[in-house]
Amino acid sequence: MQAMQNFPPSDESMKSREPGDEDAGLPAGAEQSDLELVRRAQQNERGAFDLLVLKYQHKVIKLVARLLRDPAEAEDVAQEAFVKAYRALGSFRGDSAFYTWLYRIAVNTARNSIASRQRRPLDYEVELSESEQNNVASRLKHDDTPEATVLSEEIRQTVNEAIGQLPEDLRTAIVLREIEGLSYEEIATAMDCPVGTVRSRIFRAREAIDRALKPLLD
């Protein structure tokens, strides 16, 4: 096990992150990386925008699902938000973090969806037997669809189990990065190792977890 003389990190190193900030957990480097991807997408490098979608898809869907009364619509509304963001990308000047900008678009898209649904006539309700109603109600806890809830729970369990099986140095590196939101340099200081080693450990941790997740997502 690696020595961790500088762990936990000083308050000074965490000063840039405010509680409640939507970008909390992302080091400044991640914002710069997003801006670089945006710049490339603005030059019609489509792969760059695809990466931004892959990076923020879960975050945006979770956000939209919380706002909508019908979470089953979350993916459609999130998709619309990403398409709007892509079409408006030319006007993004980088005054704020990309996710803050995307967050606003997603919230507005969800609001518009709610407003347009309120203008629609009510759907006819399907009559269910009492037992069917109880079954559906129990499966729809947390206002989510049953498939999404089950998959989300399986992913959480798989990730936790995979992390538990990692060697100590890999587990520490990935936890400091993903949960504590430290930069590679801060992790290197905490774990008393070179930055290159941190980069390699985080990668190997992710690879191990990805191997465990793959059968679930294929």
Place this chain on the structure above:
Amino acid sequence: MTDQIREQLSALLDGELPRDEMGLLMRRLDKDPELRRAFGSYALIGEALRAPGGRIAAPSFAARVSAAIGDAPAIAEKTSTARPAAAVPLQQQAALWKRPIVRTALAAGAAVTAVLLFRPDGTPVAQREVTPANSFAMSASPTPAQTQRLAGYLVAHSQFSTPMVRRNVLSSLLAADPGITRVSHEMGEAP
């Protein structure tokens, strides 16, 4: 080699990839769906650790977004106002013809063309001898009948001109032919 690329991908997600390594990685990502899948999976791991529970995107979500965007350029909204005339759709072109200012401009253009192509006696220019000096001399000294016809034309259409233009045209005609004075008085114009 593959591990090295995937390590770069992991660093890219964390914003820790040096900028000079980004270009090559992006080109590889464009060609390799497995790399894109891995990037999505790395992002999902972080999300599952930071904020467990709640909805997650279906594996096909990013592909659906990409399909919905299609081939549209990212700067479409910005450049739409500066679209070249050749790219204006047919429906918009048809609408342009209906605008009053366009109709007026076309009518004025047709009138100028008619004046330039036809001599006062109605003979098309194409049938004239190509002797510029001669034609210039002719236009400089029209016959009284031609002058009278031209004056009548100008006076009849002077209602569409500004008072100053009317005055200038009539002044020049009066200087060329005093016989026009009668016509201008009938129109209420001062000589």
